[in-house]
Amino acid sequence: MGSLFEELEACEAAARARVEGLEAELAELSGKLELARGSLERLRIARETVAEVLAEMTPEKSAAAFDQTIARESTASAYAGAERHVIGVLTVPNWQPGMEVEVLPQVYRDILEVVADAPGPVRAKQIVPRIGLPAETGKIEGTRSKLKRLVERGWLDEDTPGLFTPARLRTAKSPNSR
CATH class of the missing domain: 1.20.5 (Single alpha-helices involved in coiled-coils or other helix-helix interfaces)
Known part of the structure; x- marks a missing residue:
């Protein structure tokens, strides 16, 4: 065994x-x-x-918007030529009197519409679901950077950090009206 x-x-x-x-x-x-x-x-x-x-940035719209922006800036200001030195396509041009939201990419137009329709200041996390994006951190941060860009370029105001409103410099027309 x-x-x-x-x-x-x-x-x-x-x-x-x-x-x-x-x-x-x-x-x-x-x-x-x-x-x-x-x-x-x-x-x-x-x-x-x-x-x-x-x-x-859709190629036709971005190029057309850039050309329109340059043309308007050259007649609107003595300093408009400085904008011509930007390399690449300026997808969000600086707001000028008479400029319509059609010069912006669709996602920026959607953001402006949500902000304009809101009863008061809005946060990025409130905008995200209203423009059809999932309420994920990455989407909220991306939207926040778009909001900051719109503030930088004169399309929106941010009096309190993180709270966005339509720009006061604009006329009584809402940003999404024609």
Whole structure:
């Protein structure tokens, strides 16, 4: 009977070695899986960012808006020539009297419409669902940067940090009227 116990011990040792080998393989594959997940997440974020940037600038509208803005600025101000030195397409031009929201990309027009229709100051997180985006941190931050850009360019006001209102410099017309 001694040889039967020896045989069982040998089988147990072989099974243990196989289990340890598989556990080591599993640990290696888990590490590779985490690296692949990280790479996938970075690619997803890059794709979303590029999609947002491309959505903001349709080639015909952006070029036409830029040309219209330059033409208006050259007749409106002695300093308008400075705007011509901007490299690339200016998707959100500085607001000038008589300028219509049609010069803006659609997402900016949507934001202006929501702000104009609000009974008081609004936050980025209130605007996001109203323009059809999911209320995720990334979308809220992207919208906040668009709001800040609109403030910078004279389309909106931000008297209190994070609270946006239609620009007071504008005429009595709402930003989405024609």
